[in-house]
Amino acid sequence: MSLAADFVVRRPEHTTTFALDAAPGEVVAVVGPNGAGKTTALRAIAGLQPITSGSIRLGGRVVSDSSSHLAAHRRDVGFVFSDHLLFPHLDAVRNVAFGLRRRGMSKDAANATAREWLERLGLAELAARRPRQLSGGQAQRVAIARALACRPAVLLLDEPLASLDAGAAMTLRSTLRDHLADFGGVSLLVTHSALDALVVADRLVVLEHGAIVQTGSPTEVAARPRSAHVAALVGLNLISGTAVGGVVRSATGPDLVVSERVDGAVVAVFSPSAVGLYASRPAGSPRNVWSAVVRSVAPHGDAVRVQVDAEIGSILADVTPAALAALDLRVGDPVFASVKATEIAAYPA
């Protein structure tokens, strides 16, 4: 079943506007900073949150609009919560069988199906355990099995890896990718992590301040981010402003010279490896030079990632360890940052 959503949820604290058409089998990641309305959007689709206007359709059937609301338990929607919410009084098998039982399946058949799902997620030997006897990663696997076992038309995952340590998140991420690829319905994955979005999703929806700012394939969005949040997510520098014939007048500081002839509202994006750092103002070719202050220094792969507060905004720079040693940079030191115009991609915002 397809999902067609276009709605507004107005609440006293914030308003969330969300729109998405997704075909069966599609995996859509919803990314954005905290408080952007990601969870609200998911809850509205699940039927746990009424909408103010617009509509939500599942397989052509209206399940939410401004005047009607199909109760959550009548929608064919699965939900995986960030803190798993396994029922503490039931063991893993009975947690997974819960939805099947509610759909009228006999106890034996439901338990047998639940065991199959646990096996599929590599949890066969933990079937008799209660949630508190499971690790975070195991519990989240059981929660995913519980949601998938009902074979919902739409699977909603609200930061399923957020509460796990890095190792557990890594293994569960690949499990998730495999199972979401096999899953025939629409999957919607809310996440904070670029890795989740890039590894798991076919499409990205970027939500900020309760509104969608960008949608596209992960590679498109990563290559041409339209917001500072996404740029930071994929590890790029982004400066927005107004361009007049190759010069971007930034909102925050000095002008930025780019090699492309663009006009109007633009975003300029450049990689941290395109940024050079100098102890004194460099002479010669670089057109974009800003004085800056070092904010943080951290290893990043083979390079060292230096975050600096420049006149034009906060910028990431990747330098080699040797260069860093030569510059002798410490947090709080003054430095000059430069970017060649040819290294900057500018495109309409």
Add this chain to the structure above:
Amino acid sequence: MTRAWATHDPTARPNGQVFGRAPAALVIAGVIGFAFLVVPVVAVVAKAPWGSVAHELGNADVRTALWLSLATTAISAALCLVFGVPLAWALARVDFPGRRVARAFVTLPLVMPPVVGGVALLLAFGRTGLIGSWLDDAFGITVPFTTAAVVLAQTFVALPFMVISVEGAFRSTDVRYDDAAATLGASRLATFWHVTLPLAAPGIAAGTLLSWARALGEFGATITFAGNFPGVTRTMPLQIYIGLQSDPDAAIALSLVMIALSIVVLVALRERWITGVAP
């Protein structure tokens, strides 16, 4: 005495180390309050006719009262369970207008004198009462001064204990388990049966025990609404009151039984509090 209390109570030690010794005025007042609660119970045990307790409890009147109390309180506790748990659920989970007022009415019998509760029950279920006159006209049913009246009086005073205890249990379970159940296709009723109720089980057990204990001790509303007829409405508290005038030893023996039952209830609740949420 004061010093011994301050140094031997383990919970007093951390404060003692940080803030110095507990102020004498507070300790003395606390000890007096404690003694006031404990001495009467000790007196019953000290003054009990230990040699003849078994004999007194074998008395036919006493056994009748005991049996009547156990039977009526079991029914009262069951009624509290059947009606109190859904009421607690509504107060905890349903956002209806006037919920605060409703909760105030639920707690009213807790603070109302039981005798007044008996009068109120008479005015409601008495032969000329609001509901009683209709019961009499339509079915020829008369409630007051029957065993049924005993059960109603006990339920009236005990129900608030159930509701408050269970509402607390419902409120302390994460309401998002209800969300999870709903996304798995559970209707609200199914969620109540399969999620909310099991998660609140310890609170429901505690509420049942508390309301049963309250029903067992009920005197004022019972004697006002149900009267004092041997074998029909004369429960243990009434038998104790009557016995104190005619046969004090029987009254003391019955009091011992009730103190023992109270201690059993306390221990049962304590066990629950120590072990926490079930297996």
